[in-house]
Amino acid sequence: MNPLTERQKLILGLIVQDYVESAQPVGSKRLVDHYGLDVSSATVRNEMAELTDTGFLRQPFTSAGRVPTEEAFRFFVGELMHRQELPSSLKHTISHQFYQARHEVGQWMRLAASVLATQAKAASLITLPQTQQARFKHLELIVTTGKHVLMVLVLESGQVIQQMLVLKEAFPQERLSSTAEHLNNILRGQAASEMPAPPQEMGTLASEIFLLVKAEMERLGSGFGEVFHDGWTNVLAEPEFSEGDAAQRALRVLEERPLLEDLLNQVMNDSQIGGVQVLIGGEGRWEHLNDFSLVLARYGSANAASGYLGVLGPIRMSYGRAVSTVDYVAGLLSDMVSESMGGTEARE
Amino acid sequence: MNPLTERQKLILGLIVQDYVESAQPVGSKRLVDHYGLDVSSATVRNEMAELTDTGFLRQPFTSAGRVPTEEAFRFFVGELMHRQELPSSLKHTISHQFYQARHEVGQWMRLAASVLATQAKAASLITLPQTQQARFKHLELIVTTGKHVLMVLVLESGQVIQQMLVLKEAFPQERLSSTAEHLNNILRGQAASEMPAPPQEMGTLASEIFLLVKAEMERLGSGFGEVFHDGWTNVLAEPEFSEGDAAQRALRVLEERPLLEDLLNQVMNDSQIGGVQVLIGGEGRWEHLNDFSLVLARYGSANAASGYLGVLGPIRMSYGRAVSTVDYVAGLLSDMVSESMGGTEARE
DNA sequence: TTTAGCACTCTCAATACGAGAGTGCTAAAA
DNA sequence: TTTTAGCACTCTCGTATTGAGAGTGCTAAA
Numbered sequence: 001m002n003p004l005t006e007r008q009k010l011i012l013g014l015i016v017q018d019y020v021e022s023a024q025p026v027g028s029k030r031l032v033d034h035y036g037l038d039v040s041s042a043t044v045r046n047e048m049a050e051l052t053d054t055g056f057l058r059q060p061f062t063s064a065g066r067v068p069t070e071e072a073f074r075f076f077v078g079e080l081m082h083r084q085e086l087p088s089s090l091k092h093t094i095s096h097q098f099y100q101a102r103h104e105v106g107q108w109m110r111l112a113a114s115v116l117a118t119q120a121k122a123a124s125l126i127t128l129p130q131t132q133q134a135r136f137k138h139l140e141l142i143v144t145t146g147k148h149v150l151m152v153l154v155l156e157s158g159q160v161i162q163q164m165l166v167l168k169e170a171f172p173q174e175r176l177s178s179t180a181e182h183l184n185n186i187l188r189g190q191a192a193s194e195m196p197a198p199p200q201e202m203g204t205l206a207s208e209i210f211l212l213v214k215a216e217m218e219r220l221g222s223g224f225g226e227v228f229h230d231g232w233t234n235v236l237a238e239p240e241f242s243e244g245d246a247a248q249r250a251l252r253v254l255e256e257r258p259l260l261e262d263l264l265n266q267v268m269n270d271s272q273i274g275g276v277q278v279l280i281g282g283e284g285r286w287e288h289l290n291d292f293s294l295v296l297a298r299y300g301s302a303n304a305a306s307g308y309l310g311v312l313g314p315i316r317m318s319y320g321r322a323v324s325t326v327d328y329v330a331g332l333l334s335d336m337v338s339e340s341m342g343g344t345e346a347r348e
Numbered sequence: 349m350n351p352l353t354e355r356q357k358l359i360l361g362l363i364v365q366d367y368v369e370s371a372q373p374v375g376s377k378r379l380v381d382h383y384g385l386d387v388s389s390a391t392v393r394n395e396m397a398e399l400t401d402t403g404f405l406r407q408p409f410t411s412a413g414r415v416p417t418e419e420a421f422r423f424f425v426g427e428l429m430h431r432q433e434l435p436s437s438l439k440h441t442i443s444h445q446f447y448q449a450r451h452e453v454g455q456w457m458r459l460a461a462s463v464l465a466t467q468a469k470a471a472s473l474i475t476l477p478q479t480q481q482a483r484f485k486h487l488e489l490i491v492t493t494g495k496h497v498l499m500v501l502v503l504e505s506g507q508v509i510q511q512m513l514v515l516k517e518a519f520p521q522e523r524l525s526s527t528a529e530h531l532n533n534i535l536r537g538q539a540a541s542e543m544p545a546p547p548q549e550m551g552t553l554a555s556e557i558f559l560l561v562k563a564e565m566e567r568l569g570s571g572f573g574e575v576f577h578d579g580w581t582n583v584l585a586e587p588e589f590s591e592g593d594a595a596q597r598a599l600r601v602l603e604e605r606p607l608l609e610d611l612l613n614q615v616m617n618d619s620q621i622g623g624v625q626v627l628i629g630g631e632g633r634w635e636h637l638n639d640f641s642l643v644l645a646r647y648g649s650a651n652a653a654s655g656y657l658g659v660l661g662p663i664r665m666s667y668g669r670a671v672s673t674v675d676y677v678a679g680l681l682s683d684m685v686s687e688s689m690g691g692t693e694a695r696e
Numbered sequence: 697t698t699t700a701g702c703a704c705t706c707t708c709a710a711t712a713c714g715a716g717a718g719t720g721c722t723a724a725a726a
Numbered sequence: 727t728t729t730t731a732g733c734a735c736t737c738t739c740g741t742a743t744t745g746a747g748a749g750t751g752c753t754a755a756a
Contacts, residue, residue, distance in 0.1 A: 025718090027717070027718055027719085028718075028719080029717090029718075030718095039729075039730090040729070040730050040731080041718095041730090042720095042729075042730050042731070042732095043728085043729055043730070045718085045719065045720075046720095046728095046729085048719090049719090049720075059718095059719085060738095061736090061737055061738065062718085062719075062735090062736050062737045062738085063716095063717065063718045063719050063720095063735085063736055063737050063738080064717080064718070064719090064737080064738075065717085065718065065719090102512075102514075103511040103512065103513065103560075103564075104509075104510070104511055105512075106574065137492070138490050140488055140490070140500065142486050142488070142502060144485070144502075144506060148688070150502060150506070150508065152488065152500050152508065152510075154490060154492075154498060158492060158498070158512060160498065160500065160510040161452075162452070162500075162508040162510075163451040163452055164450075164451065164453075164506060164688040165451065166450075166687065166688070212451075216451075226454065230603060231603070232599050232602075232603065233596050233599050233600055233603055236593075236595055236596040236599060237593075237596055242591055242592070242593070243590055243591035243592075244590070244591075245584075245585075245590070247584055247595065248581050248584040248585055251580050251581050251584060252581055254580075255578060255579070255580065255581055339514065340496070340512040340514070373749095375748070375749055375750085376749075376750080377748090377749075378749095387698075387699090388698070388699050388700080389699090389749095390698075390699050390700070390701095390751095391697085391698060391699070393749085393750065393751075394697095394698085394751090396750090397750090397751075407749090407750085408707090409705090409706055409707060410704090410705045410706045410707085410749085410750075411704085411705055411706050411707080411747095411748065411749045411750050411751095412706080412707075412748075412749070412750090413748085413749070413750090
């Protein structure tokens with residue numbers, strides 16, 4: 001209830017720090033010995049008793065050391081933690097790697113997943129950058145052989161969708177090109193929701209393609225598409241998951257798509273690009289995350305495409321490192337998005 | 349040494365079957381009771397003692413039941429197993445789902461991973477279909493805004509590569525289209541290895557794009573690209589992985605790319621499309637797979653693109669189900685590949 | 697060759713016990 | 727009033743012990 005004294009904050013911070021490193025309950029004596037406190041262990045014990053009453057610490061059993069509660073981690077993240085920025089030499093290396101991967105979105109994603117996982121020593125998740133509302137930009141139809149036609153659909157956000165179509169009959173490339181050109185003129189700048197039914201006078205070929213384009217843009221609007229990830233072995237290596245079903249529960253976040261979509265929508269629904277959200281434990285809402293924490297951010301640019309990224313680790317994770325890593329990578333990806341899709345903001 | 353008698357084969361088969369279901373060592377009495385053998389448990393014990401000498405069974409400790417060795421599973425898969433085909437109603441449902449996903453390769457992959465994981469109750473892995481040698485088919489350059497240009501590169505295998513380029517100066521669409529057309533004429537049908545250096549007389553823009561195309565096609569040639577997967581929770585749910593580091597070792601197959609590439613290259617190097625390879629235990633060569641088995645197949649069409657797919661589960665897995673599932677899905681994907689890239693075989 | 701019978705072996709679960717760690721409390725010191 | 731030393735107390739964890747039970751291997755008879 002009462003605000004914590006400075007000394008209590010110090011002790012709480014040290015307990016969190018020690019527990020994060022050791023995964024062991026922390027005792028009063030250990031605290032005094034290792035961190036050179038200028039009070040005795042008895043004094044620490046008194047403070048610890050108080051912190052236990054306040055709900056920040058708990059004892060696994062009568063005479064073990066103390067373990068921080070989820071509440072303590074939330075307090076730590078909110079008020080005690082200081083970021084552990086990546087060394088700038090490392091930042092240079094990383095941004096150089098991103099520069100080399102600049103051409104292909106899939107490569108950014110894999111790289112970002114790998115960097116997040118390695119630096120935060122946790123599992124990482126990233127969704128593809130997507131627009132709120134997909135808008136048509138350009139359509140290209142390319143004959144491959146006979147009835148097989150490759151449809152390449154470009155959205156204003158820069159997303160590209162490719163589909164292989166098998167038509168009922170073969171058409172020459174010129175016919176397909178002119179059809180594509182025709183549709184380009186009709187559809188440019190439109191969202192799926194604004195598209196009418198194909199006009200009566202439109203040819204069979206054109207209206208078939210029209211409907212495919214519309215259907216595909218509608219499909220794009222739902223869900224996050226592919227989710228990239230890395231570093232699950234980091235999580236499985238943590239002692240708290242060496243037995244029991246916790247690890248399995250966490251993997252469900254990856255494999256049961258609705259779970260992840262629900263989670264991101266609820267946690268990030270009002271978050272701006274630039275901030276980092278920390279979810280500690282299931283927060284009573286997500287049982288399968290009961291022993292895990294998530295550090296999440298949104299990246300991209302507000303009026304073009306944006307996506308989510310984050311790391312998942314044990315509650316006992318190094319938040320200082322995780323938050324600054326997530327923040328840094330989110331910034332990098334935001335730069336990548338606005339650079340490579342640079343034109344799109346000009347629509348304003 | 350001596351070939352097994354029919355009765356020994358029967359008993360070995362039953363032990364494997366029972367152990368797969370129960371995950372418990374199998375005793376002689378249990379065998380007689382549950383499977384209605386018309387011999388006594390003492391007789392079974394004698395046979396079991398012999399099978400133990402031969403190396404097909406082992407006892408976890410002096411007086412537990414018997415557990416099949418890896419050798420036994422290999423024998424089982426080779427000679428005793430009968431496939432457990434999926435019910436045909438299920439096959440219909442599945443092939444219908446594939447039909448609906450026919451337009452986009454990523455969707456096939458996700459669907460196939462999901463079907464494999466669900467039906468074989470194991471983790472699934474699939475690589476994208478790729479050609480041995482990427483051949484240029486078509487290039488398209490699309491202005492997005494100002495200096496930002498989208499490059500769409502189509503290969504004869506049907507693969508499409510998209511890249512966002514930022515040029516040094518802005519060009520009008522017509523200029524880019526004619527450059528693309530020019531390159532299309534020069535490069536059609538060529539593999540990266542056959543491409544010369546860009547001719548001197550070629551313009552700066554054209555040769556810049558030329559080099560990008562070449563570099564990208566070379567990059568494509570190495571590695572499997574993205575690997576789709578599903579069903580790791582199935583594996584983590586197995587009792588043998590509830591503790592220990594086995595689960596972590598298995599996930600490394602996914603997260604350490606060279607491991608997977610090495611594995612697929614060695615196991616599948618001479619395999620034809622149509623066959624199923626079974627890898628039981630690490631086979632002494634892959635330590636991290638020591639407690640796991642893999643059922644692998646190649647799909648695609650020999651002269652167009654092909655890829656690998658398979659499931660990973662405990663050694664104690666239901667091979668009958670896994671083999672027929674992998675085989676069935678491989679067949680489906682092969683059909684998808686040859687249908688959607690149908691034209692390509694015509695090159696012959 | 698098969699089978700009944702039986703002694704034997706080894707695991708697993710339950711129990712007991714001591715060492716050790718860390719606490720909470722009390723009373724003295726600052 | 728706050729801090730500290732001292733100490734009894736509590737509880738876990740590792741080790742040792744024990745008994746029940748499961749399943750075997752062997753022997754001798756069918």
